[in-house]
Amino acid sequence: MQVKDLWRNIITTVLIMSLSTLVAVAFFYYGKNTTSVAIIYVLSVMLVARYTVGYASGIVASLFGVGFVNYVFTYPYMTLNFTIDGYPVTFVGMTVVSVITSAMTTKFKKQSQMLNEREKLLMEAEKETMRANLLRAVSHDLRTPLTAIIGLASTYLENGTYMKEAERTELVSNIREDANWLLNMVENLLSVTRIHVGDARVAKSMEPLEEVVSEAVLRLKKRLPGARITVHVPDEFLMVPMDAMLIEQLIMNLLENAVYHSGTDEPIELNVEKRKNSVAFHVRDYGKGIAPERLENLFDGGGMERNGSGDSHKGMGIGLTICKTIVAAHEGIIRAVNHEQGAEFIFTLPLEEQEES
Numbered sequence: 513m514q515v516k517d518l519w520r521n522i523i524t525t526v527l528i529m530s531l532s533t534l535v536a537v538a539f540f541y542y543g544k545n546t547t548s549v550a551i552i553y554v555l556s557v558m559l560v561a562r563y564t565v566g567y568a569s570g571i572v573a574s575l576f577g578v579g580f581v582n583y584v585f586t587y588p589y590m591t592l593n594f595t596i597d598g599y600p601v602t603f604v605g606m607t608v609v610s611v612i613t614s615a616m617t618t619k620f621k622k623q624s625q626m627l628n629e630r631e632k633l634l635m636e637a638e639k640e641t642m643r644a645n646l647l648r649a650v651s652h653d654l655r656t657p658l659t660a661i662i663g664l665a666s667t668y669l670e671n672g673t674y675m676k677e678a679e680r681t682e683l684v685s686n687i688r689e690d691a692n693w694l695l696n697m698v699e700n701l702l703s704v705t706r707i708h709v710g711d712a713r714v715a716k717s718m719e720p721l722e723e724v725v726s727e728a729v730l731r732l733k734k735r736l737p738g739a740r741i742t743v744h745v746p747d748e749f750l751m752v753p754m755d756a757m758l759i760e761q762l763i764m765n766l767l768e769n770a771v772y773h774s775g776t777d778e779p780i781e782l783n784v785e786k787r788k789n790s791v792a793f794h795v796r797d798y799g800k801g802i803a804p805e806r807l808e809n810l811f812d813g814g815g816m817e818r819n820g821s822g823d824s825h826k827g828m829g830i831g832l833t834i835c836k837t838i839v840a841a842h843e844g845i846i847r848a849v850n851h852e853q854g855a856e857f858i859f860t861l862p863l864e865e866q867e868e869s
Contacts, residue, residue: 521564525573532556540585549585553577561617657690714755714841721750728763739771740779746786752861762838765831766795766857774799789863796856810848811836
């Protein structure tokens with residue numbers, strides 16, 4: 513045991529046992545009941561075992577408590593006397609109870625610490641997996657539009673003089689579209705840098721729900737003027753703890769995925785509902801849905817797939833991986849389901865800050 517822990521054990525034990533003795537004196541003075549005093553010392557032993565390191569402090573506190581009950585609170589007072597009829601049994605019983613209580617409390621504390629360490633290791637493993645999936649999604653989703661831009665630019669440079677004006681305009685439009693896609697991916701990556709690398713948490717503040725949703729939809733409309741989106745938010749004014757920029761990026765990712773990958777011109781629905789302790793966001797399309805075998809790993813890079821139009825827009829790889837990262841950093845949950853007429857993405861955000869353990 514380190515010297516620091518030793519001194520901490522001594523100081524903690526002395527403080528708890530001193531306070532317990534004062535309480536015991538008060539109980540005994542007003543009630544003349546040795547049983548109540550014994551219970552107080554058993555409880556104090558539990559506290560010593562809980563707030564000290566190792567077994568020694570709890571055992572010492574157990575012996576101190578038993579001896580003090582005999583010396584101070586048992587007649588003849590201020591004298592150690594184990595010859596009183598029946599007292600040896602009481603002495604042994606209290607000693608055994610105190611020692612067992614101390615040992616069990618210390619054991620449970622160690623088990624709790626082990627479980628916490630295991631949970632931290634699992635969280636670290638999950639973060640490493642998420643980081644690997646993100647890198648895989650980045651390499652996949654950024655390489656293809658870059659290749660398309662290079663190919664289209666080469667075609668324009670080599671054959672531009674022989675092409676009609678309409679063909680040249682189409683090539684340039686495709687280059688601009690792919691460049692915008694790349695810009696969106698870069699914005700996604702910059703969004704992730706707002707999440708603290710060490711603990712995968714974000715700096716949250718209370719934000720008005722309606723304004724965040726409105727800003728996300730407006731930003732998407734600037735990027736995709738033809739997108740048809742219907743929005744429904746609760747009538748109640750809600751303030752939600754969040755990083756507003758990250759949640760806006762998250763909503764934009766889901767809406768953009770629905771526009772590009774639903775395979776339909778039907779409007780995309782964004783519905784927000786208040787639940788008991790959270791707010792749920794629903795992004796629903798009325799298209800072809802998602803293949804059932806892809807639902808399980810959709811958010812860990814398994815969503816990378818060429819869309820039905822055959823253009824360079826890639827799947828939902830990097831976008832959904834980042835969506836999961838953002839939601840996890842807000843202590844929320846995200847999932848995807850199919851309904852009768854298409855697909856629906858649902859994510860939740862807690863309405864209250866969760867205290868760190």
